[in-house]
Amino acid sequence: MLFSLVCGFLALGFALVLAIEVLKKEEGTQKMKDISRLIQEGAMAFLKREYSYIAIFVVLIAGLMGISLGWKTSIAFIIGSFMSASAGYIGMSIATRANSRTANAASKGGVKDALNVAISGGSVMGMSVVGLALLGLIFVYFIFKGDPVIINGYAMGASLVALFARSGGGIFTKGADMGADLVGKVEAGIPEDDPRNPAVIADNVGDNVGDVAGLGADLLESYVESIIASIAIASTFVVVMGQSVADKLKFMPIYIAGAGIIASIIGVCYVKAFGKKNPQGALMGGTYVSAVLSIIGTYFIVNRFGVAFESYSKLGPFYATLAGIISGMAIGFTSEFFTSTKYKPVKKLAESSKSGPAITITGGLAVGMQSTCVPVLVLAAAIMIAYHFAGGYGVAMAAVGMLATTGMIVSVDSYGPIADNAGGIAEMAKLDPGVRKITDNLDAVGNTTAAIGKGFAIGSAAFATIGLVSAYIMVVGIKGADITDPKVMSGLLIGGMLPFLFSSMLFKAVSKAAYELIAEVRRQFREIKGLMEGEAMPDSATCVDISTKGAIQGMLLPGAMAIMAPVAIGLLLGPKALAGLLVGALISGLMLGIQMANSGGAMDNAKKYIEEGNFGGKGSEAHKAAVIGDTVGDPLKDTVGPSINILIKLMSVISLVLAPLFKKF
Numbered sequence: 001m002l003f004s005l006v007c008g009f010l011a012l013g014f015a016l017v018l019a020i021e022v023l024k025k026e027e028g029t030q031k032m033k034d035i036s037r038l039i040q041e042g043a044m045a046f047l048k049r050e051y052s053y054i055a056i057f058v059v060l061i062a063g064l065m066g067i068s069l070g071w072k073t074s075i076a077f078i079i080g081s082f083m084s085a086s087a088g089y090i091g092m093s094i095a096t097r098a099n100s101r102t103a104n105a106a107s108k109g110g111v112k113d114a115l116n117v118a119i120s121g122g123s124v125m126g127m128s129v130v131g132l133a134l135l136g137l138i139f140v141y142f143i144f145k146g147d148p149v150i151i152n153g154y155a156m157g158a159s160l161v162a163l164f165a166r167s168g169g170g171i172f173t174k175g176a177d178m179g180a181d182l183v184g185k186v187e188a189g190i191p192e193d194d195p196r197n198p199a200v201i202a203d204n205v206g207d208n209v210g211d212v213a214g215l216g217a218d219l220l221e222s223y224v225e226s227i228i229a230s231i232a233i234a235s236t237f238v239v240v241m242g243q244s245v246a247d248k249l250k251f252m253p254i255y256i257a258g259a260g261i262i263a264s265i266i267g268v269c270y271v272k273a274f275g276k277k278n279p280q281g282a283l284m285g286g287t288y289v290s291a292v293l294s295i296i297g298t299y300f301i302v303n304r305f306g307v308a309f310e311s312y313s314k315l316g317p318f319y320a321t322l323a324g325i326i327s328g329m330a331i332g333f334t335s336e337f338f339t340s341t342k343y344k345p346v347k348k349l350a351e352s353s354k355s356g357p358a359i360t361i362t363g364g365l366a367v368g369m370q371s372t373c374v375p376v377l378v379l380a381a382a383i384m385i386a387y388h389f390a391g392g393y394g395v396a397m398a399a400v401g402m403l404a405t406t407g408m409i410v411s412v413d414s415y416g417p418i419a420d421n422a423g424g425i426a427e428m429a430k431l432d433p434g435v436r437k438i439t440d441n442l443d444a445v446g447n448t449t450a451a452i453g454k455g456f457a458i459g460s461a462a463f464a465t466i467g468l469v470s471a472y473i474m475v476v477g478i479k480g481a482d483i484t485d486p487k488v489m490s491g492l493l494i495g496g497m498l499p500f501l502f503s504s505m506l507f508k509a510v511s512k513a514a515y516e517l518i519a520e521v522r523r524q525f526r527e528i529k530g531l532m533e534g535e536a537m538p539d540s541a542t543c544v545d546i547s548t549k550g551a552i553q554g555m556l557l558p559g560a561m562a563i564m565a566p567v568a569i570g571l572l573l574g575p576k577a578l579a580g581l582l583v584g585a586l587i588s589g590l591m592l593g594i595q596m597a598n599s600g601g602a603m604d605n606a607k608k609y610i611e612e613g614n615f616g617g618k619g620s621e622a623h624k625a626a627v628i629g630d631t632v633g634d635p636l637k638d639t640v641g642p643s644i645n646i647l648i649k650l651m652s653v654i655s656l657v658l659a660p661l662f663k664k665f
Contacts, residue, residue: 353629
C-alpha cells in the first residue's frame with residue numbers, strides 16, 4: 001500500500017510543479033489579462049455558488065446516513081465529496097489562468113510553446129483528480145479498517161458532487177454557447193468570440209465549468225467506484241477463501257491505480273517533449289504510452305501480488321484488466337471516427353448541410369445512433385473475456401484497467417477548453433490573425449481528444465456500473481433474478497425510463513437558460529448605443545449571472561431524482577426490483593449516452609469542417625445550417641450525454657451503500 005500512497009503524493013507534487021510552471025508564463029497584453037480575469041471571476045463565482053448548493057445536499061444526506069448507517073459511513077461520504085470538489089477547484093483555477101498564457105505563448109513561440117502551456121494547465125486537473133481520489137481512498141480504507149460498507153460511502157460522496165458538477169456545468173456552458181451562437185453568429189452575423197457579443201465571456205466560462213471541472217468530477221467518480229467495486233467484490237471472498245486471499249485481491253486495484261499514475265505522468269512528459277510539429281500526434285502518442293506502461297505495470301503487480309482464487313488462475317485479473325484497457329481505447333477511437341473531421345461521417349454530414357438545418361440535425365442524430373454499435377459490442381466482448389478469466393471480480397478489474405490512466409485522459413481532455421479559451425482571447429484582444437490560426441489548430445485537436453474522452457467516460461461508466469451492480473447483488477444476497485418476477489420486470493421498465501426523464505429535465509434546463517440569455521443579448525445589441533460599431537463595451541457580467549442562475553436552478557430537480565429513485569424502489573419494491581432498475585437504467589443510459597455524445601460531436605465538427613472553407617465556408621447557407629445543427633448538438637454532447645454517465649453510476653453506488661438497509665427491510 002505504501003507504493004500507492006507514494007504515487008498519490010507524486011501526482012499532487014507533479015500537479016504543483018506544472019501549476020508553478022504555468023503561472024510563471026507571461027499573460028500577454030493588458031487587454032488579454034483583463035479578458036482572462038473576467039473568465040476567472042465568472043468561473044469561480046459559478047463554482048462558489050454551485051458548491052454552496054451541493055454542500056446543503058451533502059450535509060442533509062450525511063445526516064441521514066449517520067442515522068441509518070452510522071457516523072463512519074457518513075464521514076467517508078463527506079471525505080469523498082470534499083476530494084471531488086477540491087479537485088474541481090484546483091484544476092479550474094489553473095485552467096482559467098492558463099488561457100491567456102497559452103494565447104501569449106502562441107504569439108511569441110508558436111505551436112510548441114502554446115501546446116506546452118495548455119497541456120501543463122490541463123494536467124494540473126488530471127493529476128489532481130487521481131492524486132486526491134487515491135489518497136482519499138487510502139485514508140478512508142485505513143482509518144476504517146477496510147470495511148467495504150464504509151468505503152462505499154466515499155464513492156457515493158464523489159458521485160454526488162460529480163452529478164451536480166457535470167449537469168450544472170453542462171447547463172451553464174450550453175446555455176451560454178447557444179445564446180452566443182444564435183444571436184451573434186446567426187442573427188447579427190458577427191464572428192465567433194467577437195468582443196461585441198455580450199455572451200462570449202459566459203461561453204468561455206462555460207468551457208471551463210463544463211469540460212474541466214465537470215469532466216474531472218465525472219472521471220474521478222468512475223476511477224474511485226471501479227476500485228471500490230473491486231474491493232467490495234473481493235471482500236465477499238473472505239468466508240470461502242480466507243482473509244489473506246481477500247486482502248491481496250482488495251489491494252490489487254489500489255496498486256494498479258498507483259502504476260497508472262506513474263504511466264500518466266510519463267505520458268504527459270511525452271506530450272511536452274514531442275509536441276513541436278504535430279500536436280495531435282503528441283497527444284495521441286502520450287495516450288498510447290501511458291496505456292502501454294499501465295499494461296506492463298499491471299502485469300508485474302498481478303504477477304507479484306496476485307493469487308489463485310476460486311477456479312481462476314493467478315494471472316486472471318491481469319487478462320481482465322487488459323480487456324478493460326483495450327476496450328477503453330477501442331471505444332474512444334470509435335468516438336473519434338464518428339466525430340472527427342478526418343473521417344467520412346462528419347464530411348458527409350457537412351455536405352448534407354447544403355440542404356438546410358433539418359437535414360443536418362436528422363443526419364447528426366443518425367450518426368450518433370449508428371455509433372452505438374461498435375462500443376456496445378466491444379463492451380460485451382470485454383465483459384465476457386473479463387468474466388472468463390476472473391469472474392465478477394474480473395469485470396470490476398476491467399473497469400480498473402480502463403480507468404488506470406485517468407490522469408492522462410483528464411489531462412488531454414482538459415487541455416481542450418484551455419486552447420479554446422486561448423482562441424477566444426486572441427480574437428477579443430485583436431491579436432495577429434496568425435495567433436488565432438495556431439489556437440484554432442490546437443482547438444481542433446482538442447475537439448478530437450474531447451470526443452475520445454467522452455467515449456472513454458461513457459465506456460468507463462458502463463464498466464464501473466456493472467462492477468457496482470455486481471457488488472450490490474452480492475451484498476444483498478440475490479442468487480438469481482427471474483425476469484418473469486413482476487417486481488424485477490417493473491424495476492427494469494422503470495430503470496429504462498429514468499435516463500429519458502433525466503434527459504428531458506436537462507434539455508428543458510438548457511433551453512430555459514439559453515432563452516433567457518438570448519433575450520439579454522438581443523436587449524444589449526438593441527439598447528447599448530455604439531455596441532455593434534465597437535464603440536461601447538457589452539455587459540458580460542449580467543450574461544454570466546443569467547447562465548449561473550439557470551445552471552443552479554436546472555441541476556437541482558434532476559439531481560434530487562437521481563438520489564431518490566433507487567431509495568424509493570429499494571424500500572417499496574425490494575432488492576430484486578432495485579437490481580432490475582439498475583440494469584434497465586444501465587442499458588438505456590449507455591445507448592443514450594453514446595448516441596447523444598457522438599451526435600453532438602458530429603454536428604459540432606461538421607460546422608467546423610465548413611468553417612475551414614469547405615462547401616462554401618463561413619457565411620454560406622451550409623454554414624448557417626451547420627451552426628443551427630451545432631446548437632442542437634451542443635446540449636446533446638456536453639450536457640445530457642455526459643450527465644447520463646453519472647446518473648447510472650450514482651444510482652448504483654447509492655444502492656450499494658444502502659444495500660444493508662434494503663436487505664433488512
